[in-house]
Amino acid sequence: xxxxxxxxxxxxxxxxxxxxxxxxxxxxxxxxxxxxxxxxxxxxxxxxxxxxxxxxxxxxxxxxxxxxxxxxxxxxxxxxxxxxxxxxxxxxxxxxxxxxxxxxxxxxxxxxxxxxxxxxxxxxxxxxxxxxxxxxxxxxxxxxxxxxxxxxxxxxxxxxxxxxxxxxxxxxxxxxxxxxxxxxxxxxxxxxxxx
Numbered sequence: 001x002x003x004x005x006x007x008x009x010x011x012x013x014x015x016x017x018x019x020x021x022x023x024x025x026x027x028x029x030x031x032x033x034x035x036x037x038x039x040x041x042x043x044x045x046x047x048x049x050x051x052x053x054x055x056x057x058x059x060x061x062x063x064x065x066x067x068x069x070x071x072x073x074x075x076x077x078x079x080x081x082x083x084x085x086x087x088x089x090x091x092x093x094x095x096x097x098x099x100x101x102x103x104x105x106x107x108x109x110x111x112x113x114x115x116x117x118x119x120x121x122x123x124x125x126x127x128x129x130x131x132x133x134x135x136x137x138x139x140x141x142x143x144x145x146x147x148x149x150x151x152x153x154x155x156x157x158x159x160x161x162x163x164x165x166x167x168x169x170x171x172x173x174x175x176x177x178x179x180x181x182x183x184x185x186x187x188x189x190x191x192x193x194x195x
Contacts, residue, residue, distance in 0.1 A: 012059070016052040016074035023049045024081040024088075031092040034152030034160045053078035096132075096151075097162060097186060103131045104149055108164055111138060111145060118145060122175065133161060146176055148193070163191045 023045040030038040056074040063071040107125075110116040116125060122139040125147075133149040140146075143166075150161040163170070163180060168189045170176045180193040 012052070012056070013071075013074045016056050017077055019045060019048045019052055020074075020077045020081045024085060027081075027085045028088055028092055030154075031089040032096055034154050034158075036153060036155045039154040049078060049081075093192065094186075097190075097192070100132045100149075100151075101190075104133075104147075104162065104164065107131060107136065108145070108147060111140075111147065112166075122146075122148075158195060160194045161192075162186070163193045165189055165191070 023042065026038060026042040026045050030042050053075060056071075056078070060071050060075065107116070111118050111125075116138075118125075118138045118140045120139060120141050122137050125136045125138050131149060133151050135148075135150040137148040137150070138146065145164070145166040147164040148161060149164075150159055152160040154160070163176065163183065165176070166189060170180070170183065170191065180191070180195060182194045183191045186192050
């Protein structure tokens with residue numbers, strides 16, 4: 001039996017693996033429901049992940065002779081979670097949008113039918129409970145309906161969500177253009193937005 005098989009994993013390695021796992025979970029939680037709290041938790045864990053990752057990397061030189069490939073595990077796990085996190089973030093955002101889309105579309109239909117009145121001034125719509133959005137704002141100008149579903153926030157004063165535009169575009173120079181500098185179309189007439 002190899003001596004490495006009998007030695008338990010060093011405490012530093014276990015701590016590194018725990019922090020990497022927690023960081024990944026916090027990152028996924030922020031993707032699912034952006035908030036200042038999950039963002040703060042992710043930031044604190046990022047510092048821990050970086051510190052422990054670099055420390056584990058530096059210790060490879062001193063531990064290689066005794067542990068061989070086993071000493072690379074903590075650094076490898078840190079690298080793996082950092083590489084996988086953006087992919088998982090995108091998948092989670094896509095999943096949460098697809099899950100909420102039927103509720104969003106029901107609100108849009110009510111606005112288009114006049115059941116929920118919409119004015120030319122952007123205003124908060126109170127009849128939108130159960131959509132998963134903490135706020136829904138709408139306006140109709142020049143026969144174009146625009147509806148914002150705000151689903152999360154962050155620090156400093158960030159907002160995240162989705163914008164529906166019946167025209168399928170966000171016109172240059174429009175209030176929506178300046179309100180949402182970061183946006184991408186996720187399907188026709190729907191944009192993922194943040195400021």
